[in-house]
Amino acid sequence: MPIRRGQEYLESLRDGRRLWLMGERVDDVTTHPALAGCARSVAAVYDLQHDAAYQELLTFPSPSTGQPVSRAYLPPRSVDDLALQRRMYECLVRRAGGVAARLPQHLATVVLGLYDIRDLLGKEDPAFADHVARYFEYCRENDRSIATVFSDPLHHRNHPVSKQEPLRVMARRPGGLIVRGAKGVGTQAPYANELFCMTPPRPDLAPEEDVYFATPVNAEGVHVICREPLASTNPADHPVSPAWDEMDSIVVFDDVFIPWERVFYLRRSPTLDLAFATRLFQGAVGLGPWYVLVRMAVKAEVLLGICAAIADSLGSAAQPSIQTALADAMVYLETLRACVQAAEANPVRSPSGLALPNPTTALAARTFAIERYPSLLQHIRELCGPGLLMAPGQADLHNPDIGPHLHRYFVAHDEGAPERFRLLKLAWEYACDSFGSRQLLFEMYNVGSLATNKQRLASTYDTRSCVALARELAGISG
Numbered sequence: 001m002p003i004r005r006g007q008e009y010l011e012s013l014r015d016g017r018r019l020w021l022m023g024e025r026v027d028d029v030t031t032h033p034a035l036a037g038c039a040r041s042v043a044a045v046y047d048l049q050h051d052a053a054y055q056e057l058l059t060f061p062s063p064s065t066g067q068p069v070s071r072a073y074l075p076p077r078s079v080d081d082l083a084l085q086r087r088m089y090e091c092l093v094r095r096a097g098g099v100a101a102r103l104p105q106h107l108a109t110v111v112l113g114l115y116d117i118r119d120l121l122g123k124e125d126p127a128f129a130d131h132v133a134r135y136f137e138y139c140r141e142n143d144r145s146i147a148t149v150f151s152d153p154l155h156h157r158n159h160p161v162s163k164q165e166p167l168r169v170m171a172r173r174p175g176g177l178i179v180r181g182a183k184g185v186g187t188q189a190p191y192a193n194e195l196f197c198m199t200p201p202r203p204d205l206a207p208e209e210d211v212y213f214a215t216p217v218n219a220e221g222v223h224v225i226c227r228e229p230l231a232s233t234n235p236a237d238h239p240v241s242p243a244w245d246e247m248d249s250i251v252v253f254d255d256v257f258i259p260w261e262r263v264f265y266l267r268r269s270p271t272l273d274l275a276f277a278t279r280l281f282q283g284a285v286g287l288g289p290w291y292v293l294v295r296m297a298v299k300a301e302v303l304l305g306i307c308a309a310i311a312d313s314l315g316s317a318a319q320p321s322i323q324t325a326l327a328d329a330m331v332y333l334e335t336l337r338a339c340v341q342a343a344e345a346n347p348v349r350s351p352s353g354l355a356l357p358n359p360t361t362a363l364a365a366r367t368f369a370i371e372r373y374p375s376l377l378q379h380i381r382e383l384c385g386p387g388l389l390m391a392p393g394q395a396d397l398h399n400p401d402i403g404p405h406l407h408r409y410f411v412a413h414d415e416g417a418p419e420r421f422r423l424l425k426l427a428w429e430y431a432c433d434s435f436g437s438r439q440l441l442f443e444m445y446n447v448g449s450l451a452t453n454k455q456r457l458a459s460t461y462d463t464r465s466c467v468a469l470a471r472e473l474a475g476i477s478g
Helices: 006-012 036-048 079-095 106-114 116-123 127-142 274-285 288-314 320-344 359-384 404-410 419-430 432-444 448-459 465-471
Strands: 018-021 024-026 058-059 068-070 147-149 168-173 176-184 194-197 211-216 224-228 249-259 262-267
Touching: 006 036, 036 079, 036 106, 068 106, 068 127, 079 106, 079 320, 106 116, 106 127, 106 147, 106 194, 106 288, 106 359, 116 127, 116 274, 127 262, 127 359, 176 211, 176 262, 194 249, 211 249, 288 320, 288 359, 288 419, 359 419, 359 432, 359 448, 404 419, 419 432
Parallel strands: 018 224, 147 194
Antiparallel strands: 018 024, 058 068, 168 176, 176 249, 194 211, 211 262, 224 249
């Protein structure tokens, strides 16, 4: 099967999966009032692949069949390949205002990253390399939607390990493994066909806990437990959340059978080689962190657009304080754009020969992005002021009883007021309400916290040339 259409994708979600929301089982994610909006939005992304205006950008001919498949599965070999990947992803996330962080094209990078390190996986067992290659082709040729789960449940730091139950292999059968446990944060899991599970390396990781595998979302024993929905039921005043509330989930594996061909890594040695394990985990992430930057640069366009449009609507764009805020938003956008393209233009080669965006540039940009993101949201709040709270909604403006009062006193013959109210509602979604707060939390901890990213950068950055220059200027020889 080549690229799917949206309706085919929606039909694939009606598979008997065990999906739970607010303590109740969801029979059909594609029709549930709190979940259907995002399902339809992802379906529209699948349909876009068939649009003649977009197909060349979004697809490429399958090396197996010649039929069009998602460009996200094209292993990048050059700067031009990376540029096409970026333009593909920019096109898709721009349609979602930068808030869709787990489109099928993004999660394809995890499978691509796994495929890139298949030889490394094969050092543990040659069969793993073959399993990965077959799974990569399966996902590419069947246009699957994938969700990743790798976070362990939170516990008190002093909670005894003996009383915890991390996800682990419970039994080995002739045909596969039995796994038990739970993982999160399964963003987009309700809308996925496949779950890809991996465990980040840690010193106390036991062999039976160190496993990478994939399973269909509707596999027996899999339960997807959703957080509280954040999609507004009022799309007239909430233009983003009804369509793009990417659901985060806890995924429970209740003695789930994983066929051997879907097991990609299982450590045999009782001793954990942290360097080896870290290479596995980072390789499985693949192009994902760079895709995050691409999306955040698009979101920066939206944030600057909100700031500039609100300032223009209020007639405050010439005020020095407002210009300072606008300049901050411009610097944020241009810095992210420059870093995305610099990482793309100066790739490094993976062991298998793929061109990967420069990881040092990408990591520095990621650190900058999450450190400055909260201040951009605060600029929006300050630019909008109390209008964020008091902007009338569309239902109020069109109500025959109260609408005339609002038009008399709030619109007050200001032709720009109706558009300003809509802009304020958009700003509310990005900077204030529960949907915006979830976006902030996601950006701050997606691909590691600010502190984690700074530690990664400090531990990997090559300072030798900088130290040599400082020593030379200080008159220190040798």
